[in-house]
Amino acid sequence: MDDNTQAPSELETLTLGLLHSRGEVERLREREQLVSSLLGSVNVVLWAFDWQQQRVVYVSPAYEQMFGRSAALLLSDYGEWLNSIYPDDMEYAAQSLAAVLDSGAVEQREYRIIRGDGQIRWLSDKCFVSSRQTPDGQPLIVGIAEDITEKKQLQGELHRLATTDVLTGIHNRRYFFESAERALEQARGNGHELAFLLFDIDDFKKINDSHGHQTGDRVLQRIAHCGAYVLRRDDLFGRIGGEEFAAIFPGCDAPQAKQMAERLQREVQRLSFTAGAQTFGVTISQGLTSLGPDDSLEALYVRADEAMYHAKRNGKNCIVLG
Numbered sequence: 001m002d003d004n005t006q007a008p009s010e011l012e013t014l015t016l017g018l019l020h021s022r023g024e025v026e027r028l029r030e031r032e033q034l035v036s037s038l039l040g041s042v043n044v045v046l047w048a049f050d051w052q053q054q055r056v057v058y059v060s061p062a063y064e065q066m067f068g069r070s071a072a073l074l075l076s077d078y079g080e081w082l083n084s085i086y087p088d089d090m091e092y093a094a095q096s097l098a099a100v101l102d103s104g105a106v107e108q109r110e111y112r113i114i115r116g117d118g119q120i121r122w123l124s125d126k127c128f129v130s131s132r133q134t135p136d137g138q139p140l141i142v143g144i145a146e147d148i149t150e151k152k153q154l155q156g157e158l159h160r161l162a163t164t165d166v167l168t169g170i171h172n173r174r175y176f177f178e179s180a181e182r183a184l185e186q187a188r189g190n191g192h193e194l195a196f197l198l199f200d201i202d203d204f205k206k207i208n209d210s211h212g213h214q215t216g217d218r219v220l221q222r223i224a225h226c227g228a229y230v231l232r233r234d235d236l237f238g239r240i241g242g243e244e245f246a247a248i249f250p251g252c253d254a255p256q257a258k259q260m261a262e263r264l265q266r267e268v269q270r271l272s273f274t275a276g277a278q279t280f281g282v283t284i285s286q287g288l289t290s291l292g293p294d295d296s297l298e299a300l301y302v303r304a305d306e307a308m309y310h311a312k313r314n315g316k317n318c319i320v321l322g
């Protein structure tokens with residue numbers, strides 16, 4: 001028989017096997033490098049968490065860039081992940097992670113982190129229980145974290161534009177009434193008092209006609225500042241028409257609300273405007289009412305509006321209770 005057709009010796013078989021394995025290892029290494037560079041180039045962090053051991057068992061390369069922190073540290077100490085969460089969001093982040101185990105479903109979470117360099121960023125971090133378990137049969141939670149800071153900023157800006165009066169920076173009509181409806185519901189639910197105030201700048205047309213529209217705009221802005229200055233943190237305040245403003249005072253009885261209105265009246269009277277060589281002041285007429293049993297927002301508005309109308313009829317620059 002020819003030597004070439006002989007069965008390979010044991011050594012040859014081993015050598016062939018070794019070469020084959022080396023090729024496999026090489027291919028696996030190349031594949032791992034490819035996956036690793038792909039994961040590094042996408043702006044999401046993939047992670048896997050061993051719930052039983054409370055240990056991060058995998059985090060993709062983008063982690064270091066997104067968190068500005070060391071992946072090796074995270075893999076050796078889960079505390080590193082906890083440290084990176086913004087303190088106010090810590091409880092939510094921990095609870096929502098635990099909730100995944102109960103529900104097994106994708107938990108869409110949004111929270112803030114503090115990067116290694118101190119920057120605060122918003123993350124969307126979807127996670128779910130993997131169909132694969134840890135080698136010792138324990139649940140493995142896997143997740144995809146994405147930086148959504150810019151999206152959040154855009155959402156915030158859109159919200160601001162939709163709810164704010166551009167000229168004065170206070171709530172616009174739509175948002176004021178939406179918020180007022182919620183404040184009313186709350187007051188009714190808790191049995192708390194609530195007062196509703198409407199006020200209108202006196203002879204505003206004359207101001208525009210005498211000093212120009214731009215000066216008129218300045219008056220509107222300064223009056224809005226006055227209101228924002230006088231009101232308390234939980235009060236609502238908005239510009240609901242051309243030169244008409246409204247406020248809600250939750251938890252205020254009629255005498256307290258009247259004090260607020262009087263303070264506002266004084267602050268507005270103190271304002272002084274200059275247009276060319278002329279200096280002038282402004283006044284407001286106010287209609288004030290309090291929440292009664294079964295009052296709707298519309299009923300409150302109508303009463304305050306009638307009271308304000310009487311304030312105008314009574315010579316302006318005064319407060320009438322309705």
Ligand SMILES: Nc1nc2c(ncn2[C@@H]2O[C@H](COP(=O)(O)OP(=O)(O)OP(=O)(O)O)[C@@H](O)[C@H]2O)c(=O)[nH]1
Binds near residue numbers: 242243
């Ligand atoms: N500058 C400026 N003027 C506005 C704006 N919106 C409405 N106005 C003006 O506000 C004026 C309101 O005039 P009126 O409704 O007659 O009220 P008034 O002159 O204040 O009279 P009384 O309410 O009786 O005191 C009008 O001249 C409107 O053009 C605004 O955004 N900027």
